[in-house]
Amino acid sequence: MDNIRVLIIDDSSVMRKIVERSLRQADIKLGDVVEASNGMEALAALNEKKVDLILCDINMPVMDGLEFVKSLPSIANAKGVPVVMITTEGSEGHVVQALSAGARGYIRKPFTPDQVKEHILPLLAGTTV
């Protein structure tokens, strides 16, 4: 899989870099990597750019991950783009909330590159040529 354009949303710049590194370790060939520190910034970025994959934290200031996912249907560039939540909030209730809001996957921090691979590759297989 080549040139995967990804949007990584996390209020921690360190965590955004770790997520990007984990994608590379999962043998996903990245194209543009767009970063946002909260849901509001991410929505603004999506109005400007198309991506193939969105990875999103839940607990963030300004706009949290669940609100962001709920807002995606109004964004043309987000149509059909899989969203995977990557978060410390790992309870069953949070997973159900995220999936109900429109997320396609859920990865709990701390995570391994193998877990990233396991959750994301199937989603990319369904969205890329």
Add this chain to the structure above:
Amino acid sequence: MTTSKVDLSGSNQRESWMALLGLAAQEVFSLMLACELQPSPAPIPSEGLDVTAMVGLAGSLCGLVTVRCAAKSAAVMASHMLGIDADAAGAEALDAVGEVCNMIAGNFKNKITGMGDRCKLSVPTVITGEDYSLHSMGEDTKIDVSMLLEGSPLLISLEVSG
């Protein structure tokens, strides 16, 4: 949200949570920093630990998780997380220790049956310097876990009301 008091008065419960907090921290360092956190052979005093990250807990478990370390250790964390030299970490050292605290708090609460949905986490806050007093609403019970990161002290604390 249903709330219930957390009773840590029993020594078994306290020992159990101390072990879970230590395990939660060791897993975070092993999985996300690719390094091992060693238990300290002696309790670590807070003197000299000039970086404090904290994450609030609200709900059934109400209080605070803190990670205290020296600035040098915060830089070591950033170094492991980002694959850079510790000397080059800069402001990312504070971001790193905040995120480590966040993951420890989340990993800890997810290890307690039924607590995941009944306890919310705040975003992390990081304080630098030693000359401050911290007053938590959850200071009825305090658990300290003393660890070593590459030989340097790391103090992980849980303060809860109950």
